[in-house]
Amino acid sequence: MGSRRTKPTHSPPMLDRLEQLFSKPVDGASLAVFRICFGLIMAWHIASYLIPGDGIRKLDFYYVDAVWNFSYMGFEWVRPWAEPWLTIHFVVASIAAIFVAVGLYYRAASITLFLSYTYFFLLEATNYNNHYYLMCLLAMLLSCMPATRRFSLDNLRAARRVRAADASPSPVDGLIPFWPVLLLRFQIFLVYFYGGIAKLNSDWLTGEPLLAPGDMLYTFLDSTIGLPNSLQVNHVCLMLAWGGLFYDLSVGLLLLWKRTRWIAIGLTFLFHLHNHFIFPIGVFPVMAFTSTLIFFPTDWPIQATRWLRCKATRQPVAANSLPKPQPRLRVSRVAVGLICLFVVWQSTWPLRHYFVAGDANWTEECQDFSWRMMLRAKAAGFLVYRVTDPDLQIVDSEDRSQIDWDACPAGTPKAVYASVDSHLFNWNHHPGMSTIYEPALGIRVIYTPTAAESSAIDLVEANKAKITERWQAAFNSEPEIEESISLNEAIAEIRQRIESPEVRRQFHPSTIAQLVGWIDELATAVTEQQKAEASSEAFQVAVTGALDRLSRSQLYSIVRPTLERLHPFALQGGVYSEKRFLVIRDSNRSVDLDDQALLALSHGEPYLVWVDFSRLRPVDWRGLPKSMVTFEDRMLNVVWNHFHDIHSQQLEKFTVRPYLIRQYARHIADCWEESTGRRPEVQASSYIMLNYYFPRPLVDPEVDLAKVAYDPLHHNDWILPRATHRIDLSNLPRSRH
Structure with a gap:
């Protein structure tokens, strides 16, 4: 019998063609330039987190000082190192990027850069950016590529070893397979x-x-x-x-x-x-x-160098000859x-x-x-987290909603923060002593006279006895009582204060001139608002901006006593009503009015704080408690103040992303359970505007976000549909200046 022939096996034609294409030998110069540029850019990008700007490093702002970091699904275990290890991590990553650029210990450096930068990328989900993701991909690809055949210290070291051994120079010929260039x-x-x-x-x-x-x-x-x-x-x-x-x-x-x-x-x-x-x-x-x-x-850097050299020496440009392919390039x-x-x-x-x-x-x-x-263009109007705990919210014998204060988490003040609209609030309905919360000033105590009391010529003397008696009963000290002033009066008083010789001697003229400029802007805004005879959004923005600048001024300690005498909610753009108020202060107290002090003032009963929530800035929210009881729409709610945990960069991003809204809701539930031993429901109310459509809720306010599941590959029903009605921009004015 004859021997049976074995039928030869052949690879699929497509695979053969791909192998030939990927294995095609080309010059490694363009890949080397890509490596150099990418390494230097990455080194600068990473090092920028270590360089202080405005008194703080980005590394500290985003990670070291951050209370909470948002994570990617499946990577919740990735958390920032404790200092100084996080700084060391960034230093190592930056050095690895430089090593990649110069082509020194390239394989180890490129892998280090890829792993260290990907870790940095995964630390904070609100920092997601497509070009950060691209950097991770390019770092990964470069770590697998022969990118040091040209313009690298590794190549130079290899050439020296070849010369020392008197061997063939083939390992340093500058050729690479085509697939790295093709893939990039x-x-x-x-x-x-x-x-x-x-x-x-x-x-x-x-x-x-x-x-x-x-x-x-x-x-x-x-x-x-x-x-x-x-x-x-x-x-x-x-x-x-x-x-x-x-x-x-x-x-x-x-x-x-x-x-x-x-x-x-x-x-x-x-x-x-x-x-x-x-x-x-x-x-x-x-x-x-x-x-x-x-x-x-692929050889453009070599050709460009040769062209420049020939132009400098005035010699003709020679044609480039590509070295012959070698088997070692086979993929x-x-x-x-x-x-x-x-x-x-x-x-x-x-x-x-x-x-x-x-x-x-x-x-x-x-x-x-x-x-x-x-x-x-996506922006959040507001985001409010409400906590529902059946053991906390009870109904009394008269079928009224009440709070079991003993069941609240530690640090919750025994207070109800009542929402008001400072433009419409009628103080005549709330005579007597009140507490209000306002930007930059925090808690203030004011006294609202009755209609009969307001007619007194000396309002302070007419009410001093009753106010002092109540204050002494609570704190055993005598308060300072002054009549409130309007913004115009405050501006005039501030001008007088900063013109005093003591202030002129204490502060630099440029600091004083800067403050005068801000006061002039504020005065202009007040004048325009008075002409309009109604509060406007522009006036509110002007007042808020001036307040923000004043609060950061070196002269703020000089102007604050004047601001503390302002008409209630004047700092939030409220209309001056001509109504007379008394402002109560106590310079003998070493600290501001805290929860215990206000409880004493209310004779141990839960006290009421009037707040204009709609006009609070993030920095103002941080002055409020982390968890607090609010009264809105005739209902008591428990609100979790996420501004304590979230810095400004996170706030801008996470409030428009449902998955991250849900992630933080689960964090709230974890904190609540740790403090009380009870797992609550957490709902979120939000209004978001997308591309100048009318704002609408992003997530279902009735859904328990601490419990609901999130499917990354299908639509989640608790994410509500977007608005369908546009804001009319047809009459958008031109920005003439």
Whole structure:
């Protein structure tokens, strides 16, 4: 019998072609330039967290001093190191980035950079940004690439070893397989192209998400070159929206084609230069621009160097000869498979939001890791967490809602914070002694005279005896009683104080001049408000801004006694009612009025604090208790004050993201359970505006967010649908100055 022939096995043609494409030998110069630029940019980006700015490092602000950090799903275990280890971590990451740039101990440095930066990325979910995610991906890809065949210290060290051994120079020939360049081109192309696809929605095509940057650009152009009256802000917004759309969809294709590559580079430079000045996106414009250089021929740095050298010596430019391919460049089948898996993952994962019901710009479902960049103008009107604990909220014998104060968590004041509208509140209905909470001043005690008492010429003397008796009974000291003053009177008194010789000697003239300027702005706002005979949003903003600047001034201790005598809620833009009030203070007390003092003043019964919640800033909320009982809509509620845990950067981001709203609700429930031994329900009321549609609730206020599940791949019903009615912007005024 003859021997049976074995049929030879053949790889699939597609796999063979991919292997040949990936293994094609090319010059490693362009990859080396990519490595150098990326390493230097990453070193600066990471080091910026260690450099103090405005008296504090970003590292301290975001992580060291942060009370609470939001986490990504599945990575809740990633938490900041304790100091000094977190600083050491950032220093090591920055050094690793420099080592990547210079190509020293490259493999270890690139892996260290990838792992350390990914850890940094996972520390805070509110810091999510598409370019941070891109940095993680590029760091991961570079750690697997032969990026040191050109312009690296590792290559230089290898060359010296070759010369010392008198061996063949083949290990240092500068050749790499084509797959690293191809993969980086694919990743950069994908970011732009998918960013363009995401812009194909009705909101973007009307230019509404770009109202703020459009107004900024309009103002700049109008002040520099002048614009015709027919051109308005919305026209600039449309130009930016459609220009950005066409740029994102076309730039990758323009970069791939040799004839249009320089056009693409020019457009990329202008695009990212504009973004650098309009959007707070850090190093991304520089990183994005330098990354596009990978689309040039792989030997472009060598050719550019040769061209410059020949121009300097006035010699003809010689043609470049590529070294012959060598077997060592062959890419294994396993590597080909991994590269294909990466391409498939990056090509499909960003599209998952199309299979989830709802607008991802609103629901945030599948919004991350999808190259959906700068697509919306989204802002929170307010977010309030309410805690429902059956053992805390009881009903008395008269069927009235009451609070079991003994069941409250530690630190909850025995007080009811009653919501008021300072513009409409009628003080005639609340005569006698009251406590109010106001920005920068905290708790104040005022006395509201009755109609008969208000007619007294000397209001202080008419009420001094009864007020002093009650105060002495509570604190065994005599209070200071003064009649309240209007904003105009306060401005005049502040001017007089800062003009005194003592202040002039104590403070620098520039500090005084700055304060005078702020007072002038405030006086102008008060005058305009009085002409309008009604409070306005502009007046409130002016007063709030002036107060914010005054509170940070070195002269605040000089002006505060005057501010403490102001008419109730004047610092929140309340209309001056001409009604007379008395302000009660006690300079003998070493601390401000605290919970125990106010309890003594109310004879041990729960006391009432009037608060205009609608006009409180985040810094004012931080002056209120962490958990407190409020009275709104004729109901008692227990409110958790999240401003104690959340800093300003987190506040801006998490309040518009349902998953993070839910995450913090679970944190509230954990804290409550730890303090009381009872697991409460936590609901959230929020009003969010997206792309200048009318604000509406983002999450269902009736759902227990501490218990409800979150499905990352399907729509969650507790996330409510977005608004369908737009705010009319057709008469948007031009920003003429």
